Amino acid sequence: VEPTQEWADEVRRLAKARNATLLAHNYQLPAIQDVADHVGDSLALSRIAAEVDSDEIIFCGVHFMAETAKILSPEKRVLIPDERAGCSLADSITADELRAWKAEFPDALVVSYVNTTAEVKGLTDICCTSSNAVDVVASIDPDRDVLFLPDQFLGAHVKRETGRDNIHIWAGECHVHAGINGDELTAQANAHPDADLFIHPECGCATSALYLAGEGFVPEEKVKILSTGGMLDAARETGAAQVLVATEVGMLHQLRKAAPGVDFQAVNDRASCPYMKMITPAAMLRCLREGRDEVFVDADVAEKARKSVERMIAIGN
Template identity: 80%
Template sequence: MTTAASLPETSSPLYDRVVEMGGHYAGVEPDTEWFAEVKRLAVLRNATILAHNYEVPAIQDVADFVGDSLALSRIAAEVTTDTIVFCGVHFMAETAKILSPEKTVLIPDQRAGCSLADSIKAVELAEWKAEHPGAAVVSYVNTTAEIKALTDICCTSSNAVEVVESIPADREILFLPDQFLGAHVKRVTGRQNLHIWAGECHVHAGINGDELAKQALDHPDAELYVHPECGCATSALYLAGEGAVPPERVKILSTGGMLDAARATGAKEVLVATEIGMLHQLRRAAPSVDFRAVNDRASCRYMKMITPAALLRCLVEGRDEVFVDDDMAAAGRVAVERMIGIGQPGGGE
């Protein structure tokens, strides 16, 4: 296996422009020269570039594959290149390493964290498990490798209900870390012995019910695509229940589910409640539909740390490599594979 340190020396005429500014890498514009350099350097390093749906459009456009974190991690395990450059946040690159331990996994900026993944620590989960001996731990795939290693089975937003329903009805469940996804699962399954960790994604939690209600009122013919991590998911169902929006227009969907719905929709306008980077892929999937953000400020600062300059730096320097302890990776892999065994995880997060 090659490592980042042993990869061929690379250089680029754009590299001298890279500067660190305000906690992220800047100084390089995503023009045609940058695009060509990224592609050239990727070939030189025998690397596959993966980009999450929430990245800026230029990063999505230059990537070999775009999707949700789990789908990309599974692609990472399937491609034949030695190196994976994961344009996303840190836990996503960890998941790719867990599923493809023999490969070198790089992230363009290792400081790109996640407020949701950081909302529970391994010591907190261990204490919670001790309070509920015998409970099954169901962890959203948007968690760190440490948490996955303490998990019985992972889930995605599209298969969380199916995963919970696969567990015997009389067994307690500890569901983590997202409280809004947990509430959605509890509402759908009616599972009363499901305990929910009070974590959240700061971006999704900030998309509130008042904003959704106002947008729905201003755009009465629009469909609503709402991610279950959103603080407004309950409000969306309330609007449907009260008749303010026809129920068939309210769709609680993962990112992959949103793309499937976009390709099939007959609507002219869709209101989207998730991180704004998703709009780029939705517009590509259905160019004739007017996709509008419920909250146009819903931008993840961690995702946006993966700048054109950061990606160029990563490919030139072979940094930053992601490592996961072998035992931790093996335990986390079991939790992910159990999830996949229950049924295809669909659109991931």
């Protein structure tokens, strides 16, 4: 199925007939982003999911995001066009592994990135996203140990920014972001010395970016460690003619729309998330025609998980 205008018209017609709202993550294929009612990062989309008054949410993203939408709006039907769209980062810690880790640090508070399963969120004190991880950890009593999971690069960023030494970091990673490495970033930064660098904190190259700035290879003000939502805000404000972007390549579509005069280039143009790209034009049609795949979260798990997500939302963005 090609994402033609006829395809888009059919998607819109079916969504209307179902009274469904279409949400798409920033890493979706451009055609899926363009047909959706709302495009955003995982936190913004969860908030929208909780607020819209349609009967149904169709979540074009990965499974943990659709689960979070279901946790926040249990009364709505939540569909994902392909339930096999998982996440290698969410898979890097299981609920049993977290139980064992908590047993080693019984007095610690658990901070989990939203890229986790509902069961892991249910064992969590406060959730965070890449846009608010530093604020969430900074809000915790400085004498209290923190278990931060599952992303080691985001954890290292939070540790640097908060200056805490009582933060224990799980060694998980997203294979897409971890693969954007320091050598590639250095080569690109050398080839484009006037460009700004927008780096997602999940990237393997985040430390190299700070090294380049710290050693004076790149002016400090040109290096920005940002969530996907933060990148869009920075794109509208940058004075640079070119920006090198270290995150999943789907992000370039929204950046180019937000600042058409700026030349956005991927630091690694192979950084495409295979799970995000399982939401194809054909999968969208199947979802809208057959009402599949529906997302269910066990009621007890959802209630516990909701508390950790709501605590995050209360701390702010």
